Amino acid sequence: MKSIILSSATRLLMPLMLLFSLFAFFRGHNEPGGGFIGGLIAASAFSLYAVAEGVEQARRVLRIDPRTLLGIGLLVGLISGLPSVFKSKAFMTGVWMEQTIPGLGKAGTPLLFDLGVFLVVVGFVLTVVFSLAES
Amino acid sequence: MLLAVCSIFALSIAAPFLHRIAKDYCAPLLALLPGSICFYFISLAPRIAEGKPVEEKWEWVPSLGANLTFYVEGLSLLFAILVTGIGTLIVIYAGGYFKGDAASGRFYSLLLLFMGAMLGIVISDNLFALFVFWELTSISSYLLIGYNHKDEESRSSALQALIVTGGGGLALLAGFVLLGMAAGSFEISAINQSGPEVVHHSLYPLVVIGVLVGAFTKSAQFPFHFWLPNAMAAPAPVSAYLHSATMVKAGVFLLARLHPSIADTPVFVWTVSIVGAMTMLLGAVMGAISTDMKRMLAYTTVSILGCLTLLLGVGVESALFAFGVLVLAHALYKGTLFLVAGTVEKLSGERNVKHLGGLFSRLPALGIAGSLAAMSMIGVPLFFGFVAKEAIYEAALKATNMSGLWIAAMVVSSALFVAVAILVGIKPFFGPEVRELTVKKAPALMLVGPLMLSVLGFAFFFLPDLLGKYLIHPSSAAVIGDANIIVLKSWHGLNAVLGLSVLTIAIGIVIYRFLPKLGSVSESSFAKDPFGAISVYERSLAGVLRFGQWQASTLQNGYLRKYILLTICVTTAFAGIVFILHTNWKSLHLTFDLRVHEAALIIVMVAAVAILVRASSRLTAIVALGVLGYAVALVFMLYGAPDLTMTQLCIETLSVVLFVFVLYRLPQFIRLSRRRTRLRDAIVASCVGALMACLVLVASSEPADSHLRQYYSTKAYEEAFGRNVVNVILVDFRALDTLGEITVLAVAAIGVFALLKLRPPADTEGAA
Numbered sequence: 001m002k003s004i005i006l007s008s009a010t011r012l013l014m015p016l017m018l019l020f021s022l023f024a025f026f027r028g029h030n031e032p033g034g035g036f037i038g039g040l041i042a043a044s045a046f047s048l049y050a051v052a053e054g055v056e057q058a059r060r061v062l063r064i065d066p067r068t069l070l071g072i073g074l075l076v077g078l079i080s081g082l083p084s085v086f087k088s089k090a091f092m093t094g095v096w097m098e099q100t101i102p103g104l105g106k107a108g109t110p111l112l113f114d115l116g117v118f119l120v121v122v123g124f125v126l127t128v129v130f131s132l133a134e135s
Numbered sequence: 136m137l138l139a140v141c142s143i144f145a146l147s148i149a150a151p152f153l154h155r156i157a158k159d160y161c162a163p164l165l166a167l168l169p170g171s172i173c174f175y176f177i178s179l180a181p182r183i184a185e186g187k188p189v190e191e192k193w194e195w196v197p198s199l200g201a202n203l204t205f206y207v208e209g210l211s212l213l214f215a216i217l218v219t220g221i222g223t224l225i226v227i228y229a230g231g232y233f234k235g236d237a238a239s240g241r242f243y244s245l246l247l248l249f250m251g252a253m254l255g256i257v258i259s260d261n262l263f264a265l266f267v268f269w270e271l272t273s274i275s276s277y278l279l280i281g282y283n284h285k286d287e288e289s290r291s292s293a294l295q296a297l298i299v300t301g302g303g304g305l306a307l308l309a310g311f312v313l314l315g316m317a318a319g320s321f322e323i324s325a326i327n328q329s330g331p332e333v334v335h336h337s338l339y340p341l342v343v344i345g346v347l348v349g350a351f352t353k354s355a356q357f358p359f360h361f362w363l364p365n366a367m368a369a370p371a372p373v374s375a376y377l378h379s380a381t382m383v384k385a386g387v388f389l390l391a392r393l394h395p396s397i398a399d400t401p402v403f404v405w406t407v408s409i410v411g412a413m414t415m416l417l418g419a420v421m422g423a424i425s426t427d428m429k430r431m432l433a434y435t436t437v438s439i440l441g442c443l444t445l446l447l448g449v450g451v452e453s454a455l456f457a458f459g460v461l462v463l464a465h466a467l468y469k470g471t472l473f474l475v476a477g478t479v480e481k482l483s484g485e486r487n488v489k490h491l492g493g494l495f496s497r498l499p500a501l502g503i504a505g506s507l508a509a510m511s512m513i514g515v516p517l518f519f520g521f522v523a524k525e526a527i528y529e530a531a532l533k534a535t536n537m538s539g540l541w542i543a544a545m546v547v548s549s550a551l552f553v554a555v556a557i558l559v560g561i562k563p564f565f566g567p568e569v570r571e572l573t574v575k576k577a578p579a580l581m582l583v584g585p586l587m588l589s590v591l592g593f594a595f596f597f598l599p600d601l602l603g604k605y606l607i608h609p610s611s612a613a614v615i616g617d618a619n620i621i622v623l624k625s626w627h628g629l630n631a632v633l634g635l636s637v638l639t640i641a642i643g644i645v646i647y648r649f650l651p652k653l654g655s656v657s658e659s660s661f662a663k664d665p666f667g668a669i670s671v672y673e674r675s676l677a678g679v680l681r682f683g684q685w686q687a688s689t690l691q692n693g694y695l696r697k698y699i700l701l702t703i704c705v706t707t708a709f710a711g712i713v714f715i716l717h718t719n720w721k722s723l724h725l726t727f728d729l730r731v732h733e734a735a736l737i738i739v740m741v742a743a744v745a746i747l748v749r750a751s752s753r754l755t756a757i758v759a760l761g762v763l764g765y766a767v768a769l770v771f772m773l774y775g776a777p778d779l780t781m782t783q784l785c786i787e788t789l790s791v792v793l794f795v796f797v798l799y800r801l802p803q804f805i806r807l808s809r810r811r812t813r814l815r816d817a818i819v820a821s822c823v824g825a826l827m828a829c830l831v832l833v834a835s836s837e838p839a840d841s842h843l844r845q846y847y848s849t850k851a852y853e854e855a856f857g858r859n860v861v862n863v864i865l866v867d868f869r870a871l872d873t874l875g876e877i878t879v880l881a882v883a884a885i886g887v888f889a890l891l892k893l894r895p896p897a898d899t900e901g902a903a
Contacts, residue, residue: 024781029857032777034865040785047792067888070881077874092870094855110855110866113873117866120877125789127884131891133796 003052010052017045025118035114039121046122047129055133066130069123077116080109136191136205136258139172143251147244154240162230162580165243166223169250173219176212180605183212186612188324195264200321206260209609213459214257214388216606217466218381222250224584225376228474231580232372232481242282246372249275253381257388262311262321265389269307269353272382273300279377280369292365295672299362303352310345313338318396327395334399343403346393354386354440357414358668363437364421367429371477374429375584379436379473380466387443391458394614398450408448408537412544414441419548422555423650428476428486428563431555432469435512438548439465442527445541449534455611456621457526463606464511464523467592471508472560474585475501479563481581483572488558493568498577502564504585509560511592513553513643514636519595521636522625524549528632546639553643554650599623700819707823714826718833725832733773740766753804757794761787778861 021041028034050058059065084093096108146168154161179189193203207215226246233239252275255268274297281293311321317336318326326333333339350356355363366378377383390398390407397403418438425431443461446454478501479494480486495502511520531541595602603623611621627633690701729737740763747759768783808816847860847868857863865873 028859028862030859032781032859032861034778034859034862036865037778037781037785040782040789044785044788044792047789051792051795067884070884074878074881077877081870081874092874094867094870096856108856110857110863110870113870114862114866117873117877120880124880124884128887129789129793129796131888132793135800135891 002054007052010048014045014049017048018042021045025114028114029111035117036121039118040125042118043122043125043129046126050129050133055130059130062126066123066126069119070127071123073116073119073121073123075116076119077113080112080116083109136189136207137193137203139175140251140255140258142168143172143247143254147247147251150243150247151240154243159230159234161240161243162226162233165247166226166230169219169226169247170223172254173216173223176207176215176219179207179212180609183207183209184605184609186609188613190260190324199263200261200315201263202261202322203264204260204322205258206322206324207258208613209606209611210388210391210459210613211257213462213606213610214381214384215254217463218250218253218257221376221380221466221470221588222246224470224587225372227580228375228584229370229372231578231582232370232477234578234580242279242370245275245278245282246376249279249377249382253385256385260322260324262315262323265323266304266308266311269349269385270301270304272377272385273297273304273353276300276366276377276382279373280366282370282373283368286368289368292362292368296362296366298676299352299359299672303349303359306345306352307349308345310342310347310349313345314342314393314397317342323392326393329396331399333396339397339400340402343397343400343406346389346397347403347406350386350390351410351444352386353389354383354444355414355437356386356410356441356444357417358671360414360417360437361669361672364430364433367427367433371429371473371481374433375470375473375477378433379469383436383440384443384462387440387447387458387462390444390447391455391614394447394450394455395616398447404448404450404536406448408445408541411441411444411446411448412541414438415445415548416544417441419551419555423551423646426487426489428480428488428491428559429473431488431559432472432476435552435555436465436469438552439469442545442548445544446527446530449530449541450615451530451533451535452611452615453526453533453621454530455614456607456623457523457530458614459607459610460523460526460623463595463602464519464592467588467595468508468511468518468520471504471585471588471592472512472556474581474588475505475508476559478577478581478585482575482577485572488562490569491563491572492566493564494572494574495564497574498564500582500586501577504582504589505560505564507589507593508585509556511589512556512560513640514549515640516626517593517596519592522596522599522623524636524639525627525632526623528635529627532631542635546635546642549639550642550646553640554647557643557647558650596625599625700816703819703823707819707826710830711822711826714829714833718829736766736769736773751804753798753801756804757791757798761791764790776861778859 021038024033024041025035025038026033028038046058046062049061081092083095085091087093087095089095092113094108094110146165150161150165153164157164183189188206188208190207191205195201195203226243229239229242229246233242249272252268252271256265256272259265259268277293277297280296281289283289314326314333315321317333317338318329319332320326320329333342336342352359363378363383367374369378398407415438418434418436418441422431422434422438425434439461443458446458446461476486479491479498482498483491483494485491507518511518514521514524527545528542531538531545534541600623603621607623608621743759743762743766747756747763750756750759764783764787768780768787771777771779771783847864851857851860851863851868855863855867857867
């Protein structure tokens with residue numbers, strides 16, 4: 001079931017959606033957005049691609065197994081809690097850089113943690129979507 | 136001291152690897168560590184005898200009062216020396232017992248694990264640390280009893296021991312927590328100094344129940360005695376070490392250690408004395424009428440544990456003194472006899488005393504060890520067992536209550552011991568040969584332990600001053616204070632106590648003569664299960680299993696719709712009850728100042744729901760559900776929650792995508808449910824809806840806690856550098872919760888994957 005309209009639209013939409021997901025992810029700290037929403041948008045992009053081009057193709061574009069993303073996400077989330085431990089504060093206390101990065105603002109472990117959330121959400125949705133589509 | 140415990144645990148981990156390299160030389164190497172720790176503790180003796188306890192403190196979870204604190208006074212020292220000293224000999228013995236067994240690395244590992252835990256129990260000062268070590272001994276005991284795991288009986292005996300001691304452990308934990316609350320400290324040394332505070336506390340009865348159940352199960356007191364004889368399914372070194380010399384004494388050790396703070400009430404004194412005396416008699420009778428060597432020894436161990444408990448109940452100074460002497464004497468002779476019995480069984484394959492006899496010519500060294508230990512157990516002068524027997528009679532004579540009864544019970548059980556000692560320690564070697572047995576040669580490693588222990592049991596008779604000053608007296612002083620000094624003497628001269636000893640031996644020999652005539656008793660139902668404790672255990676175990684089966688088939692029935700129904704009903708019921716009882720109805724105020732777009736939204740939502748529940752095709756239902764979802768997203772938008780709106784929109788979109796994938800695979804959409812079921816569902820759904828509506832109403836009419844709102848909105852920017860409060864809470868203030876949530880998400884994904892992908896292919900289902 002291939003539709004030319006859908007696949008052409010996807011080709012345009014998908015980069016935009018992925019860009020938007022990154023945008024939502026990075027603005028999350030100050031404006032509505034964040035890892036969870038960003039992850040959902042990114043996952044929607046790949047799901048759309050899977051509808052249009054088939055799961056095989058979507059997996060190839062993603063390059064990495066969504067289940068691996070789950071693991072990486074959890075690991076990133078966990079690691080983000082560790083720097084504070086080495087500064088002898090409680091696990092998961094936010095640790096921030098001294099300088100600001102131009103264009104992005106301050107970076108700190110909460111951002112890393114949010115990245116973990118982002119990856120887990122993408123991994124979750126895509127594991128479910130791909131499994132359902134293939135069964 | 137932490138080093139001592141930890142080094143044993145470390146060696147426990149390393150043991151299997153060491154065993155692979157060193158093979159049969161492994162055991163003597165392993166024994167070096169407990170041996171040197173034993174010498175370390177012996178070197179502490181002079182200092183402790185002067186009344187200076189050794190302390191060490193390591194913080195563990197200080198906020199919960201759980202710390203690794205060690206506190207070695209006389210009582211701990213006595214037990215620590217026994218644990219490490221006998222442990223050393225047992226490890227060496229195991230080297231002979233498991234000679235040539237390539238898989239026995241596992242055994243050393245478990246044995247050392249136990250040793251570390253047991254050492255932890257006797258030197259811990261903190262109740263929680265003690266409890267952790269306590270449970271570790273239960274677990275390692277389980278693994279060691281079930282060491283021959285291919286044997287059905289071993290496994291069930293191991294499980295029995297674990298359930299009884301583990302169950303007691305739970306009671307003990309409760310008792311410890313309450314004790315700590317009553318005394319205001321979780322350190323035993325502090326609790327013991329708090330005076331009568333615990334005894335007069337309102338929690339005291341519960342403390343006593345918890346601690347006594349824990350101690351009685353561990354020390355195999357009636358009615359929990361039955362697990363110990365069954366634990367004889369374990370290999371001989373385990374029986375000798377855990378189930379005679381050390382672990383089973385943990386219960387009485389604990390009672391002795393807590394004695395200063397909890398013992399000074401009639402409840403404690405009478406419970407402990409009566410249970411102790413009953414256990415003592417029961418164990419001795421059962422021991423005498425059994426014929427299996429290891430069971431006989433196990434029952435007499437039960438009896439000795441009963442005697443130790445009784446001494447704690449009697450509680451006078453000389454009783455605590457006798458406690459120390461008996462612990463030491465018993466460890467020496469019973470350890471030897473277990474090792475002798477184990478060796479005889481290993482070499483001849485026979486452990487029924489009726490079939491053993493005339494082995495001395497073939498196993499001379501073992502015969503010497505066995506008969507020395509038996510003499511000590513009988514209480515013949517010139518052996519340390521005699522000193523112990525004199526001490527307990529002395530204590531019973533000085534008892535404040537019921538002195539005559541305790542003496543009678545002690546004499547009867549000691550007389551029965553005489554018979555058991557002759558049967559197990561002397562008859563197999565010097566008795567007439569009953570049947571032809573092929574006996575292998577004993578490896579040297581298996582002789583070190585029994586010989587050493589039995590010779591010590593002989594030699595200690597001649598060293599009363601030394602032992603009394605450095606071991607026994609400090610141990611009773613730790614419990615009862617330093618008031619007057621009892622001097623340990625080997626020979627008291629001709630007095631009433633000596634008369635009792637002679638009487639005991641005389642009765643014992645008579646019993647031994649008549650025992651063969653009682654042979655049939657050992658087959659009777661009484662012998663197998665005195666007072667029905669085992670059948671109570673078995674029936675309650677079966678009851679638990681039946682209950683488990685019932686609740687699994689009723690609640691865990693595998694129907695998703697029933698799970699959801701049950702969850703929703705329970706939640707609604709409980710939340711509803713609380714809600715009705717605690718709501719201040721007068722403070723509710725309903726307002727109907729709807730704006731036009733809000734009213735429109737409500738109409739859309741109600742219409743969507745109406746279409747949804749009456750839908751006749753799946754597609755209609757999905758579309759209606761989608762409309763509802765987007766409408767909810769709009770509600771979020773109107774009330775200023777953009778984050779929620781975005782999430783809700785994404786979720787709705789993804790749901791549609793998911794439905795697209797599965798829509799064509801689903802079976803035809805038909806109504807299978809009956810009218811009644813639908814009615815029930817409608818009622819449940821309405822209840823939930825009504826409850827939620829009411830909850831929202833109440834929540835919104837209460838004045839919002841502006842303090843909280845202000846806290847987050849200022850702190851979010853000041854401390855977490857973010858203006859989006861929702862996100863800052865998610866990734867910073869409450870990051871640990873979020874970590875938990877994404878973990879759940881990952882687990883759910885794995886679950887979905889497993890359900891969809893890991894099914895066996897349909898065509899091979901029949902073959903599989």
